[in-house]
Structures are given as structure tokens and as C-alpha cells.
Amino acid sequence: xxxxxxxxxxxxxxxxxxxxxxxxxxxxxxxxxxxxxxxxxxxxxxxxxxxxxxxxxxxxxxxxxxxxxxxxxxxxxxxxxxxxxxxxxxxxxxxxxxxxxxxxxxxxxxxxxxxxxxxxxxxxxxxxxxxxxxxxxxxxxxxxxxxxxxxxxxxxxxxxxxxxxxxxxxxxxxxxxxxxxxxxxxxxxxxxxxxxxxxxxxxxxxxxxxxxxx
Amino acid sequence: xxxxxxxxxxxxxxxxxxxxxxxxxxxxxxxxxxxxxxxxxxxxxxxxxxxxxxxxxxxxxxxxxxxxxxxxxxxxxxxxxxxxxxx
Numbered sequence: 005x006x007x008x009x010x011x012x013x014x015x016x017x018x019x020x021x022x023x024x025x026x027x028x029x030x031x032x033x034x035x036x037x038x039x040x041x042x043x044x045x046x047x048x049x050x051x052x053x054x055x056x057x058x059x060x061x062x063x064x065x066x067x068x069x070x071x072x073x074x075x076x077x078x079x080x081x082x083x084x085x086x087x088x089x090x091x092x093x094x095x096x097x098x099x100x101x102x103x104x105x106x107x108x109x110x111x112x113x114x115x116x117x118x119x120x121x122x123x124x125x126x127x128x129x130x131x132x133x134x135x136x137x138x139x140x141x142x143x144x145x146x147x148x149x150x151x152x153x154x155x156x157x158x159x160x161x162x163x164x165x166x167x168x169x170x171x172x173x174x175x176x177x178x179x180x181x182x183x184x185x186x187x188x189x190x191x192x193x194x195x196x197x198x199x200x201x202x203x204x205x206x207x208x209x210x211x212x213x214x215x216x217x218x
Numbered sequence: 219x220x221x222x223x224x225x226x227x228x229x230x231x232x233x234x235x236x237x238x239x240x241x242x243x244x245x246x247x248x249x250x251x252x253x254x255x256x257x258x259x260x261x262x263x264x265x266x267x268x269x270x271x272x273x274x275x276x277x278x279x280x281x282x283x284x285x286x287x288x289x290x291x292x293x294x295x296x297x298x299x300x301x302x303x304x305x
Binding site: 037039042043046047050051072075076079080121122123125128131132133134137138139140141151154155158159162173177178180183194198201202205206208209212213 | 229230231232234235237238239242244260262263265266269270272273274276277278279280285289290293294296297298300301
């Protein structure tokens, strides 16, 4: 994370720090029976939950049911939240458990080490050096419209990822969880988390490369 | 000795496979040095690293949608139902 350009990392850290503080305040109000605090918590986390739930279940409708079921579990079990992890980590862990217990999983799920290379082998010579190297596309991305176009390409590519890779990339790179939090939410090892993250990010980069070429 | 040293150098095809470990800070120190030494002399792998960073940044721009007023009301109603059931 430390090697991502400082501005984005700093912005994300500020955002997640402030968000955690707001969550604590809303939780205190929710414990006191404040309906508005519940709605604010839902507004804050619902779409992240839906996005994650969609990686486990085959339809939006089932994902919405899982999310609603999770919120019911949160309200009923609020006193069990001890604050050892962030509220968001706790919430997403409940969500993942409920999604898994639906017993339905997308067919796109593949083994962790799916054997796919980050870059096609044909792009390297027999000594492992680039034959077909990546073309430069950094500057263009500074143009706002171009970046918007690439964001569209990323969104489609993310939807196409095998579900386990999508879960990890969504939690890490979209939702900004730490690797430790991702392992806690998905109940996977640090090593598996890194392999899935690597495969997922490599696919997304390749998709951007395609989009830039067109 | 020279041959051994040569065999220890990382090649581009290996770089693209350990790049996430590098970005995650999980490479052992010696391998991290070899990674960075390769990058110093390889513009293509440097470009690849920049592309991975840009990919991560662009993924972070995918923002989540706001709740519609109808959804807000539905969740408020859900909360009231739970409260009335003594949740």
C-alpha cells in the first residue's frame, strides 16, 4: 500500500479514519434505538455490501436479500460487537457468512492458484525477457475523460473476474480494507489473499491495456 | 561464481509474477533488492509497475452508489418492524 502514490493513500487513510469515527458515533446512537442512525449506517455501507454479496450469489435479488438479512443480524446482534475490529470489518464478516450459508455460489469460482500467468507467456522470449513489452499509457490517464473511460473498462473487467479474485480486489482496492481485514472478512490466509489479489489486479491491468489499445 | 550470480538475476517474466508481493511489501529483503535492481535497468518492467499502480488507483475510483429515497424509507420501515418485534 505504501507504494501507491502518496496523495491517493493519504486521502484513503483520512477517509477511512473519519468513517470509522462516524461509525462509532452512529453505533452508539443505534444502541440507544435511534432509527435515523440505522438509516445512516445503511446509507454508508449498503452498496459496498451489495457489491460484495454479488460475488457470492448469482443474482441481484438474492444479494439484496443477503444484505437485508445481514442488517437484521446487525441490529439483533449489536451488543456482540466488541469493537476489536472496525465496524465495517465486522459487518462484512457477517455478510460473507450469510452469503456463504445461502449455499449458492457462482460457477465462475476457480481455485486460488488457477495457474494463469499475469502476462501471456508468448510476450516473453525463451530467456524470460519482454518481446512484446507494455506500451506507455500513463500520461493519457491524466486526462479526465480518458480516465473515466478507463474506469468503465475496470468496472466491466472487475465484474468478469472469478469470484474469489473479485472478492479480494473489491475489498482491498475498491473498499480500501487492509490485507489483514480482508483475511478476517473472507477467512483466508495472508498468502492466499496475496495470490488472489495478484491474479485479480493482473487481469484488470490486462483489461486496461486492451482498452487503451482500442 | 559469475554463472551463479547470473542465475540469481530476476527476469521480466518473474518480475510480473512477484509484483504484487513487491507492492504489498511482502518480498524478503534480498529479493526486494533484486527486484529493484532489475527495475533500474528495465524500462519495460518499470512501465509495467506504473501500469499496476495506475490500475490500483483507478479501481479505487469505483465509487459506491447512494441509497435512493425509496430505499431509505424501506430500511427505516425494516428497522421499525424489527423494533416492534423486540429485536
